Amino acid sequence: MNTEQKVNASTIVSPLKNEKGIILIAILILIAILAIIGSLAAITTTTDLKISSNYKTGVTAFYAAEAGINEARSRLRGSPSDNYYAGDPVPYNASWSAYILTYGTWTTSSDPDFDANYANYIPTATQTTNTNIVANSLQSNISYWVNIRHKKESDLFAAEAYTDNGSGADDIIYYGYITSTSTTLEQFTTNSPDLSRCAPIEIIRSYGISGNSIKGINIQAKKVLGPPIVAAVYGNSVTIGGTSVEVVGNDATCGSAKGHSDLVAVGYDTSYIQNGLPALTSNVAQTKDVGEINCTTYVDALEPTKTITLTEEPPNNYTFGNGSNYEIVYCDATQLTTPSDGTLDMQGITGYGTLIVKGNVSFSGNLDWYGLIIATGNVEFAGGGSNVQNVHGAVLGSNVTQLQGSVNIQYDSCEIEKANANNRYLTFRWKDKTFD
Structure with missing residues (x-):
C-alpha cells in the first residue's frame, strides 16, 4: 500500500541556492585582483622610473664625457708657456701622458687603463709637468676625467x-x-x-660620471695644419718688381738650428714674371714650379679656428697679437662694405700669427708680420718710399701680383710653428668605451 507523505518544500534548500557570503567572497576576490593589478602597476612604474633615471644619468654621463673631450682639445692648443696648456712640453716624448680632472678624489684605480710607464702629468695653470693629484679642469660643474697621450x-x-x-x-x-x-x-x-x-696625433680618453653611470669616449685628434709651405712666397702666378725686394728661402736662424730644411725662394704654378733685379736667396732654388696649392681649401679649413674676425679694415698702425700671443686673424674681404672692391687694405700693420683672407689683400706703409699670410685672391706688397715691409714666415696667395718697393720676406719655420700653435684639433676616429 502506497503511503503519501507531504513534505514542506520550503524546508528543502539546495546548497547551490544558499547565497549567504557570496558577496563577501566576490568582494575579496575583487580586492585581490585589484591588489595584484596595483602591485603590477607599482612595479611597472618603479621599473620605468628606474629605467628613465638610468637613461637620464647615462645620457648626462655621456655628455660629461663629451665635455671632457672638448676641454682636452681646447687645452692642446697653444704652447707650454700658456696657462692651463695640457699638451706635451717639447721635445715630444713617446711616454708622455696627461690627465684632466674635475675632482681631486680621483685615483689611478679610477682608470681601468692606467699605465705607470707613462709620465701621467696633471697639468695645472702654471705647471705642465705637475704629478700631484688635484682638480685641474677648467670645468667645476660637470664630473669627468680625461687622459691624453700620443698615438x-x-x-x-x-x-x-x-x-x-x-x-x-x-x-x-x-x-x-x-x-x-x-x-x-x-x-x-x-x-x-x-x-x-x-x-703628433693625440689619443684622448674621456669618462663622464653622473650618479651611478659612467660613460667613456675614445677619440683620435689631429691638428689642422693649413697649407704646405714649399716656398717663402707662393702664388699660382707671381710678379716681382724693383731692386729693393728681397725674398729668402733659407730658414731663419731658429729653424736652421733645429735642422729644418731650406725652401725655394719663390714658388709658382702657372707663371713667374720678374721686373728689375730683386734679391732671391735660397740653397734650393731661387724660383721653381712647385705645382698647384689651393689656397681656398686651406682658408676654409682654418676659418673655424679664427681668434679675430675683421668685418672692417683695421685702423692704420694697428697691432695684432704680440710675441707671446699669436692670433688667427680672419677677414672675408668680399663682404667688406668699405671699400666694397673685395680687397682688404692693411696700412702700417704689425702682426703675430696667421692672417687668412677670403679675397684680396693689399699692404701699404710699414709692415712687420710674424707668421703666415694666406689669401684666396691677390696679394700685393707696396713698400715704397721710406716704408719697409717685413714678413718673417711665409706668404701664400692664389696670385701674388705685386712685390714692389722695400719688401723683405724671410722664411722662418719657427714663426710658422708659433702661428700654427693655436690651430684647432679635429676628431677623426671616435668610439664609445664601456667602463668595465
Whole structure:
C-alpha cells in the first residue's frame, strides 16, 4: 500500500541556492585582483622610473664625457708657456701622458687603463709637468676625467697606412707634411719632427660620471695644419718688381738650428714674371714650379679656428697679437662694405700669427708680420718710399701680383710653428668605451 507523505518544500534548500557570503567572497576576490593589478602597476612604474633615471644619468654621463673631450682639445692648443696648456712640453716624448680632472678624489684605480710607464702629468695653470693629484679642469660643474697621450705605432690598425721614418719600435705617429716639398697630408714617424709642418696625433680618453653611470669616449685628434709651405712666397702666378725686394728661402736662424730644411725662394704654378733685379736667396732654388696649392681649401679649413674676425679694415698702425700671443686673424674681404672692391687694405700693420683672407689683400706703409699670410685672391706688397715691409714666415696667395718697393720676406719655420700653435684639433676616429 502506497503511503503519501507531504513534505514542506520550503524546508528543502539546495546548497547551490544558499547565497549567504557570496558577496563577501566576490568582494575579496575583487580586492585581490585589484591588489595584484596595483602591485603590477607599482612595479611597472618603479621599473620605468628606474629605467628613465638610468637613461637620464647615462645620457648626462655621456655628455660629461663629451665635455671632457672638448676641454682636452681646447687645452692642446697653444704652447707650454700658456696657462692651463695640457699638451706635451717639447721635445715630444713617446711616454708622455696627461690627465684632466674635475675632482681631486680621483685615483689611478679610477682608470681601468692606467699605465705607470707613462709620465701621467696633471697639468695645472702654471705647471705642465705637475704629478700631484688635484682638480685641474677648467670645468667645476660637470664630473669627468680625461687622459691624453700620443698615438704610437702600436695604436695603428692592421690596415692603417703610415710612412715609417723613425728608428724606434714604437715611435710617435705624426700627422702633416713629411718633407719640405710634400703637399700631401699623411701619418708618419720621424726622428726630427719639423713642427711647422706636423704635430703628433693625440689619443684622448674621456669618462663622464653622473650618479651611478659612467660613460667613456675614445677619440683620435689631429691638428689642422693649413697649407704646405714649399716656398717663402707662393702664388699660382707671381710678379716681382724693383731692386729693393728681397725674398729668402733659407730658414731663419731658429729653424736652421733645429735642422729644418731650406725652401725655394719663390714658388709658382702657372707663371713667374720678374721686373728689375730683386734679391732671391735660397740653397734650393731661387724660383721653381712647385705645382698647384689651393689656397681656398686651406682658408676654409682654418676659418673655424679664427681668434679675430675683421668685418672692417683695421685702423692704420694697428697691432695684432704680440710675441707671446699669436692670433688667427680672419677677414672675408668680399663682404667688406668699405671699400666694397673685395680687397682688404692693411696700412702700417704689425702682426703675430696667421692672417687668412677670403679675397684680396693689399699692404701699404710699414709692415712687420710674424707668421703666415694666406689669401684666396691677390696679394700685393707696396713698400715704397721710406716704408719697409717685413714678413718673417711665409706668404701664400692664389696670385701674388705685386712685390714692389722695400719688401723683405724671410722664411722662418719657427714663426710658422708659433702661428700654427693655436690651430684647432679635429676628431677623426671616435668610439664609445664601456667602463668595465
